[in-house]
């Protein structure tokens with residue numbers, strides 16, 4: 194199986210693909226099951242990924258990044274996620290939800306202070322929008338920031354923060370003017386050593402268990418006004434624009450999980466005998482493989498197309514929401530479809546921790562939920578298409 198079959202890649206793209214694939218298969222795949230079991234954050238491999246330039250792929254070199262294009266980013270997330278979806282999401286959040294937001298909306302000084310260490314992989318970045326009582330309806334958040342001279346005082350509780358337990362810096366979205374609802378949301382860059390920044394309960398998760406997720410509490414947490422990202426009231430649009438990029442990373446992660454599930458099923462169907470034949474000779478198995486392969490190839494085209502749309506937006510400034518939402522919707526449902534079919538093809542072995550497919554099955558589910566559920570993607574797509582609300 195090749196992931197370049199339908200899409201011609203440049204030499205530069207092939208280079209990053211090979212580098213990511215080799216690293217993923219040699220350094221991540223062998224430890225994935227162990228870190229899934231322990232739920233420990235894989236700091237050592239994440240640091241190595243930083244040294245390889247994987248934590249700020251599209252960020253210009255002058256801000257600590259690798260200065261490559263969006264397709265390079267997507268190819269790398271796909272390969273890393275194929276070995277382990279936890280490493281995939283840690284990488285995706287660092288690159289898109291954190292670095293991209295500061296790159297797009299930060300001042301020169303903010304980029305020097307808050308982007309360079311994270312894009313270079315020396316520090317970890319996170320993004321915090323969700324609250325216990327506001328997930329899909331993110332604009333109904335309750336965490337408040339009140340201006341006090343040259344500072345803002347933050348109070349409230351955020352939840353489901355990917356990399357929250359280990360992040361050195363977090364882009365946090367809070368309400369500065371509740372009367373204005375969405376237009377009263379503002380974003381801040383908060384260093385984790387700020388007094389009043391408290392790491393809360395760690396989430397015990399079904400899948401992506403090596404990716405650390407927690408609650409964040411803000412108790413009279415004073416942030417200098419110079420850490421505000423853009424203007425007061427710009428926060429919601431920043432959150433949405435950054436999620437357009439984040440959703441592309443999750444689509445690439447889902448593609449990687451789908452491929453891993455498929456390859457495992459393909460190999461198993463060639464090896465396992467039943468009723469005097471290889472199980473891949475039975476239509477019940479072979480048709481499942483055909484459906485998996487077809488959906489993976491369709492996902493790949495959507496994901497790479499969204500990468501090209503984002504790349505074009507660097508010069509045209511056009512939104513690429515439709516491209517990323519369609520890619521995320523289809524690729525995440527493909528990941529779930531393929532992981533489900535792979536477990537079924539493996540039979541009892543698919544239910545055993547001795548094979549990786551039960552991990553793929555648990556990891557696949559979150560791609561239909563985080564960074565906008567499949568229902569939210571359908572809402573975004575249909576609104577854009579009909580122009581109706």
Ligand code: CAA
Nearest residue numbers: 322328329331353354355430433434437514563564565569
């Ligand atoms: N880019 C730029 N601006 C955008 C935008 C985008 N992609 N989407 C919307 N906007 C702008 C709109 O143009 C509009 O601006 P105007 O008021 O000037 O017209 C404004 O934002 C409000 O837009 P909507 O009216 O469409 O907003 P809405 O209230 O109807 O909400 C929604 C839309 C799609 C439901 C949105 O709230 C949403 O995407 N919800 C899901 C949130 C989500 O994905 N959460 C996951 C958080 S991250 C995570 O999972 C954790 C992690 O660490 C990985």
